[in-house]
Amino acid sequence: MLRDLGSRNGTWLNSQLLKETTRLRPGDHISVGESVLVYEPSFDALRARDGESTLVLTRTRPETARGLIPPTKEALSRAGELALRAAVASSAEVAAGIVLEALDSALQPTALTVLRVAPNGVLHPLLARPVGAHLTLSRELVNAALKLGHALTMSESQVRTETDNLLTRVRQGHAHVLYAPLYTGGSPAGALCILRDTPFTDEELALTGALAGAAGPSLCPPPPAPPAPSTLIESQPVAESTAMREAMRQAAAAAPAQSTLLLTGEVGTGKEEVARAIHALSPRSRGPFIAVNCSAIPAELAESELFGHEKGAHTSTANGRAGVFEQADGGTLFLDEVGHLPAPLQLKLLGVLQDRIVHRVGGRAGIPVDVRVVAATQRPLIEEVRAQRFREDLYWRLNVTRIHLPPLRDSPEDILPLAERFLARMGPQLGLRAEGFTQEARSALRTCPWPGNARQLANAIERALLLKEPGPLIGLLDLPPEVLAPERGGSSLSAGGSLAEVVRKVEREHIVLALKRTQGAKPAAAEALGLSPAALDQKIEEYGLKLVE
Numbered sequence: 001m002l003r004d005l006g007s008r009n010g011t012w013l014n015s016q017l018l019k020e021t022t023r024l025r026p027g028d029h030i031s032v033g034e035s036v037l038v039y040e041p042s043f044d045a046l047r048a049r050d051g052e053s054t055l056v057l058t059r060t061r062p063e064t065a066r067g068l069i070p071p072t073k074e075a076l077s078r079a080g081e082l083a084l085r086a087a088v089a090s091s092a093e094v095a096a097g098i099v100l101e102a103l104d105s106a107l108q109p110t111a112l113t114v115l116r117v118a119p120n121g122v123l124h125p126l127l128a129r130p131v132g133a134h135l136t137l138s139r140e141l142v143n144a145a146l147k148l149g150h151a152l153t154m155s156e157s158q159v160r161t162e163t164d165n166l167l168t169r170v171r172q173g174h175a176h177v178l179y180a181p182l183y184t185g186g187s188p189a190g191a192l193c194i195l196r197d198t199p200f201t202d203e204e205l206a207l208t209g210a211l212a213g214a215a216g217p218s219l220c221p222p223p224p225a226p227p228a229p230s231t232l233i234e235s236q237p238v239a240e241s242t243a244m245r246e247a248m249r250q251a252a253a254a255a256p257a258q259s260t261l262l263l264t265g266e267v268g269t270g271k272e273e274v275a276r277a278i279h280a281l282s283p284r285s286r287g288p289f290i291a292v293n294c295s296a297i298p299a300e301l302a303e304s305e306l307f308g309h310e311k312g313a314h315t316s317t318a319n320g321r322a323g324v325f326e327q328a329d330g331g332t333l334f335l336d337e338v339g340h341l342p343a344p345l346q347l348k349l350l351g352v353l354q355d356r357i358v359h360r361v362g363g364r365a366g367i368p369v370d371v372r373v374v375a376a377t378q379r380p381l382i383e384e385v386r387a388q389r390f391r392e393d394l395y396w397r398l399n400v401t402r403i404h405l406p407p408l409r410d411s412p413e414d415i416l417p418l419a420e421r422f423l424a425r426m427g428p429q430l431g432l433r434a435e436g437f438t439q440e441a442r443s444a445l446r447t448c449p450w451p452g453n454a455r456q457l458a459n460a461i462e463r464a465l466l467l468k469e470p471g472p473l474i475g476l477l478d479l480p481p482e483v484l485a486p487e488r489g490g491s492s493l494s495a496g497g498s499l500a501e502v503v504r505k506v507e508r509e510h511i512v513l514a515l516k517r518t519q520g521a522k523p524a525a526a527e528a529l530g531l532s533p534a535a536l537d538q539k540i541e542e543y544g545l546k547l548v549e
């Protein structure tokens, strides 16, 4: 869509002054000042990772391509030697460097690149030479080479840009292009693309085909195996209550799709836990899961954290850095507290969600990314929209599917199973053993009106593990006093005395234990109890406790 945002000299579409938002058609001419831009949707401009090289992917038909030359003995032996060197490379990028160097000396091309095919079929440039190269490649030819299983060559139109005195000129010419398919484990994985001014000989075609055949697994290693099914089931969030079961039903239904998801819920209700489960249940489970808390990144670093930055964009960094979108390529990006994103970044995020292309800070060309975004918020985003702190268009983009996670007060059946999950998870992490809860503690956890959410419960179990009396089980006295409060379903205690008294007794015991374990260090004891140092002092006085050497 083309819209003029109130410019003084106007925007012209096909020599007509643009009056209203208009949908563009291929070949439309847009004039802004002295520049004329031609809208050509069948071109994708991508940037190769090792610098400013740009790839333009076209849909040229491959009818005139030449191929199917069997490799000679000499080609095979050179390919074998190269495959050995590439196989011991520390990464796909290093392997690609070795292969490109070998091709450079064998063919003396003007430019070459390695492309990888993402699971969704999108082509990603891995490396391009020389740095700053501008390559126009045919997506159709890459696909044809992959389908036919051998290298192809043809003469193809090349678009180059030259920049001087702030003017960018586009030049068109012809070059000979060679495409060789890369396979990993028998599946199409990528392509080597080589450009030269002179035609490729049959021998060169055969040599490159053999090199690509041998180096495929090093350049495009297979993705890591998915976790065993049992780990997936174990890692599913606890959902015994009706409210949480419904949330998980929605999450499982939404998992296979690509669309953006919005998780809402109070602090600590398990938004990240559910986002991980959605990732694990989705076809992207083999890809990365990257979680970012938008409220925790300093505003001045947020843009480069999210979208990456190019060499020299920040004076302190010598090398460029990938942002979280690039890190999550092929997987899921969890944007927690998305409502905290500064306004300019909201606009940039909207652009990435629409085009699936990120622009690093200080970078020129876009980098294609294949990422599913799961966003989360604890505050109702619509209120942020009304207060004009959050873009409405981004709100609707994120809000394609919304899943609300209930607080624990609305899903009390989850409290005990959650406590058991936390105990099983934290024991090994802390190197402390507890086999479970005593009967009394279990029935208290089953009936208590726990005031917090899962995060606070996790903290309470951690504290209980650290401070518990010697013995294999966590008892009632190891749990915080809230577990004993009477509001729901009466007392869970078999001990005598009024409930208020018992609560006080438990609290006193807790304080004594914490002070014992921390050898009287009040700040550490206060931290372990989740109290401020002043509140601990007050309690020590209230219970008449004395600290002795």
Ligand SMILES: Nc1ncnc2c1ncn2[C@@H]1O[C@H](COP(=O)(O)OP(=O)(O)OP(=O)(O)O)[C@@H](O)[C@H]1O
Pocket: 236, 237, 238, 239, 265, 266, 267, 268, 269, 270, 271, 272, 273, 274, 336, 378, 418, 421, 454, 455, 458
């Ligand atoms: N249903 C659940 N099953 C198992 N563990 C859970 C569940 N819900 C929450 N947790 C655990 O509780 C802790 C807090 O959950 P999580 O970080 O997912 O909450 P959150 O809503 O994203 O919190 P915040 O709003 O603070 O970002 C984590 O340790 C998480 O593993």
